[in-house]
Amino acid sequence: MSRALFLHAAGDARIAPYNLREGRADEILLDVAAVGLCGSDLHYYKDGGIGAAAIREPFIPGHEFSGWLTEDLPEQGLGRGALVAVDPNHACGHCAHCRAGHANLCPNVVFIGAPPYDGAMTERIWVPKELVVPVPQDFTPADAVMLEPLGVAIHAVDLARPRLLERVALLGCGPIGLLILQVLRVAGAGEVLACDPLSHRQQLARNLGAARVGASVEEIVEWTAGEGTPLVIEATNAPEGFRDAVRAARIGGRMVLVGIPDGDSYTLPASEARRRGLNIKFSRRMGHVYPRAIELVATGKVDVGAVVSHSFALADAPEAFRRHAANAPGMVKSIIYPQPDKMPA
Numbered sequence: 001m002s003r004a005l006f007l008h009a010a011g012d013a014r015i016a017p018y019n020l021r022e023g024r025a026d027e028i029l030l031d032v033a034a035v036g037l038c039g040s041d042l043h044y045y046k047d048g049g050i051g052a053a054a055i056r057e058p059f060i061p062g063h064e065f066s067g068w069l070t071e072d073l074p075e076q077g078l079g080r081g082a083l084v085a086v087d088p089n090h091a092c093g094h095c096a097h098c099r100a101g102h103a104n105l106c107p108n109v110v111f112i113g114a115p116p117y118d119g120a121m122t123e124r125i126w127v128p129k130e131l132v133v134p135v136p137q138d139f140t141p142a143d144a145v146m147l148e149p150l151g152v153a154i155h156a157v158d159l160a161r162p163r164l165l166e167r168v169a170l171l172g173c174g175p176i177g178l179l180i181l182q183v184l185r186v187a188g189a190g191e192v193l194a195c196d197p198l199s200h201r202q203q204l205a206r207n208l209g210a211a212r213v214g215a216s217v218e219e220i221v222e223w224t225a226g227e228g229t230p231l232v233i234e235a236t237n238a239p240e241g242f243r244d245a246v247r248a249a250r251i252g253g254r255m256v257l258v259g260i261p262d263g264d265s266y267t268l269p270a271s272e273a274r275r276r277g278l279n280i281k282f283s284r285r286m287g288h289v290y291p292r293a294i295e296l297v298a299t300g301k302v303d304v305g306a307v308v309s310h311s312f313a314l315a316d317a318p319e320a321f322r323r324h325a326a327n328a329p330g331m332v333k334s335i336i337y338p339q340p341d342k343m344p345a
């Protein structure tokens with residue numbers, strides 16, 4: 001028997017026991033050390049799905065996770081008990097997109113923690129051995145969890161290709177936005193003008209090096225005397241995120257959309273976008289980013305801990321969903337710890 005958090009429908013998260021399935025020969029069993037609550041998990045909770053990916057039967061979310069190996073993994077030189085991260089994206093490896101190097105766009109993907117595939121908000125999980133990512137053994141379980149969202153940020157900045165000292169508008173200072181902010185600085189971008197409606201997130205963005213931080217895109221427009229910035233990165237959950245990104249962009253500018261909008265639709269006045277002649281990219285998940293994510297954390301160039309605001313035991317995970325969905329004060333990133341005896345102090 002194992003316990004897990006099940007999402008049954010919008011607004012319905014429950015902890016329940018279940019029988020762990022049998023593993024396959026290409027899998028290894030992990031004791032889950034820590035799991036991140038991601039904005040996409042929250043979309044499943046708030047909306048009951050993301051576009052066509054809807055909850056049809058109760059499923060276990062959780063794609064950002066770390067765990068301890070329950071047996072040796074000689075293929076990777078790892079022993080039983082080693083802390084590892086897991087890349088949740090099990091691409092097919094043989095479709096045209098995988099072969100072109102875009103495993104993040106594979107239409108045949110088995111993504112751990114996206115319906116119908118169960119995720120890691122549970123005590124134990126079988127994962128394909130090839131998805132196990134070794135991490136430095138001085139990493140905490142939360143550090144290893146944060147490699148996945150950090151990978152999303154690295155991928156977004158890879159797509160954005162900031163020029164040296166280029167001014168950037170950053171919309172949204174949630175966990176992904178705050179990680180993008182830090183990666184932009186490592187990548188040599190110039191001033192980052194950020195906005196977020198929540199004051200505690202504004203303060204974090206200031207602490208992490210944003211040049212100016214406001215509550216809305218109007219302030220970014222004002223700071224640039226109405227011109228906008230040459231590069232805009234959008235990491236909000238708002239249907240207006242696309243529109244606001246357009247408003248923050250200079251004529252001929254570049255834009256990368258990372259956020260997932262509530263309700264799965266954008267609000268966008270076409271003329272505003274068209275008249276600027278923008279170059280727009282949509283970012284999905286990530287490419288081959290784990291080695292760089294590990295190096296950024298190991299060298300201290302990115303402070304993933306600064307983004308983590310709350311820790312919850314698995315039993316309290318439904319409460320974590322409730323608080324995030326309600327935008328409770330101070331919530332940024334929550335980490336869930338499924339082993340009650342191994343919660344950090």
Ligand SMILES: [Zn+2]
Binds near residue numbers: 038040149
């Ligand atoms: Zn995520």
Ligand SMILES: [Zn+2]
Binds near residue numbers: 093098
């Ligand atoms: Zn594929």
